[in-house]
Structures are given as structure tokens and as C-alpha cells.
Amino acid sequence: MPPSNPRLLALFENVQSQFPTATLGEEKWFLVVLSALTGIGKPNLAADLYLYLTQLPQYSTSGARQILIRRLREVLVKSVSIIGVCRPLEAIFCIDAVTKEEDKEFSYSRQDWKCDEANHQRGTNWLMKLYGENLKPIDETFDSHRDFGWISREITYGLYLSDHHILDGVETELVVLSGIMVQDLPKMTAWHLRACRRIGISMEDCEGIQKCIELVVDFADVKLSPMPRAKDIEHEV
Template identity: 55%
Template sequence: MANPEPSVEDALAMFRSIEEHFPSGSLGNDKWYILALVAITSGGHPEFAANLYSHLISRPDLASTHARQGLIRRLREALVKLVSVVGVPKPLEAVFCIAEVEKEEDKDYSFSRETWSSGEANRVRGRQWLDQIYRANHAATQRTLAAHKDFEWLSEEITYGLYLSDHSILDGVDTELVVLSGIMMQNLRRETGWHLRGIRRIGVSQENVERIQQCIELVAAFCGLSLTKVPRVADIEHEV
């Protein structure tokens, strides 16, 4: 017998559990919902992005239009970055679902990549962030991709150059939360290991990364997914 579809009440309970378990004391109170948004979208339930948004704006600190516009910029940027991990359809559906519950006065019409261009400066910026995440490990990836240069170009110019090295709205930890959550929800062993290692390399403690992984697993269970292939942060700690 198929599992019943999760309800809005189930989703809200799961969001509250994530907020309680996430290491906000160390990382800040504005990061748990990035993980929740990305994981629920990657897990095949982007419709609950609207419920997460409504849950967040019910709080006193997000009562003003200015605060809500700041929030939507962060949520939107997380979904833009998620495109580089899961493709367009799921993040786009999450955007549409949030838009359905936004009030007109709360909408933010800014365009973060209006002045973006490809080229050397973009590649350098992308490579600098890529090097922080991968360090010497990237040499092995380059050797593999020497026979698949389209993917090397895609990584430096687009994945990192266009998406992940832009920290004007989301900082480096936010960005790795997006990438780690999106990849882990796909039950990918190799790439999850890379980004467990990557988030450690930019300064998040082993204990906090373990708690982050447990939060992602809460969303996976909500979505009916089993993350059977992914390592734990302790498994990759010797590589950090």
C-alpha cells in the first residue's frame, strides 16, 4: 500500500523539527530555512515551499515589507543556486508556489544577475570558490574530465562561475547548505562526500555538519526517501 501524501500539518511539524535541531546557535538563525527549502524542493515536494514561506512571515521579525523582501531574496537565491544541482523544474515550481501566497506589497523586483557576463573574470571567481571547496582534490577531477571537457567548462563557467561563487545574497555557508542538501537528497555517494568535506573546509564543525545531515534526513523521511548510499561526515573527516 502506497504511503499517504504528506499534509501541510506534517510539513509544518517537520519544519519546526528542523529549526529545533539545526545548529543555529553556531551558524545563525537565518540558515535552517535554506536547508528546509532546498531539501523539500529537491525531495519532490516543492509545493511546500509556499507553506515554509507563510510559516516564516508569520513571525514578528518578518512583519514588515522590507524584512519580507529580504527574506524572499534569500529564498529565491537558494532556489537559483539549486538549479545547478537538480535542474530547473523543481526550483521553478517552488518559486511559482511561493508567488501564489506572496502579497503584492511584499514582492521584490530586484534581479541579482542582471549584470552577469561570461568570460575570464567569471571563470576566475568560479575557480576561486571551487578551490576553497575542493583544494588539491580537484586535480583528480580535472584528470577525469580531460576527456570530457564540456563538463569541466560547465563546472568552472556555469556551476561555480554563474551560480555558486556569487555570495552577494547568500554567503559561503548558505551556498554549501544549498549544494549539500540538494545533492544528499538525491542519495549520491561520491558528490555528497565531496560537499560534506567542502562544508567542513569552509569552517563548519564536524558536530554541526552531523546535525545538518540529520536535518536533511528528516526531510528525506518526510518525502519517503531512503538515503542509503551517502557517507556521514565522520567517514570523510580524514580528508578535510
């Protein structure tokens, strides 16, 4: 069923129409919406997003809805590393409450995870792809705050963000950028705009993604600090 709130319905339709689907592909716009709504403090609206999506023709079968659930859940799992556990947990509870029994999805994506050398290397490799030479000063800060260095490599990137079995690298960065920007974090927003460019998202598409995030921000009546734009970090790419 469509959301009963006309502003929420307009939000979904506007993001869907404005998202750079032609270049980034179908079924990615709602990753931005879910991450942004959850990060900005509206996790209960995850249920409305899910119900809206299930009315679309591509999710007309139970099998398709189970794949959808897996992708939405992965957005929220990755969001734990960006915004903490409570809001993503609230969002998944809200989605589960409106999911039909035949559409429930029982897979477990990280049952074989180990905090081992392979995890460390996978996290480090993805960090290097996104940050490159910009990682060095961050690591130097971590030299005197080693707990955060360990969390970054082994957990944030090793466990969460370098796992691309369900959401690929571009999709993961859509989740990360959205979740960071709505928390009013200009410096880290700039880092992940730069990361988006480094993994192949065009400057024009980065701007389009930011405008979609801003639609969620406007819907939530939240005021953010001035945010960097893709053109501002282009010289670092």
C-alpha cells in the first residue's frame, strides 16, 4: 500500500525520479532513502518504504520480495558501522512487522566471519581503494588512538563495508555517504564524496545523489551545515 502521508509518498517518488538511474542502475535509489531516513532519526519509516517498494511490479513475487528484504537488511547492517546499532535495529523491526510470513528471508550473511588476517586484508584493501594516500594522516592519528584504528580496519571495513556479497562497492558507498551526510558531518561527507569518485561514480552523479539525500533532509525538517559538493573535492580525486 502507498504511504498514508502524502509528503512521504512524494519523497519516495521524487527520489526515485531524480536518482541517476540511467548511469548507476535500477533498484539503488531506495538504498539512499533507507540509509538517510535511518541515520536522520526516522527509522520507523523503513516500514513505509518497504510497503511502497512491494507495490512496484518488480517485487510482485515472494521470491523477489525476499531478495528485496536481503538488500534492505544489508543497508541496515552496514549502517550499524556508520550510525550505531539502535536506529538500524528499530528500522528492521519495523520492516519485519509488516512483512508477510511467506516473504520472510532467513539467510545469515556473516555466519562464517572471522576476525583473522583475511578479514584484515579485505578491510585494508577497501580502505586503500577509497582513501589511497589520504589514509596516511588518518593512520597517524590512530597511532595514539589504537582502539579506533583497530575498529576501523577489522570491524567498520573488515566486517561491514568490504563485504560486497549482497551490496556491491558502489551500493555500499551510497549507504555510507547517505548515512554520514544526514548526521551533519562535512569532513567525512567530503571523504566519501571523494571515495565515490574514486570508485567510478561521476561528479554529476555524485551531485545527483546529494540532491536525493537533501530531499530526505528536507522531509525530516533538519538543518545541516553547508556540505561540500563533488566539485569541491575533485582536485583530490
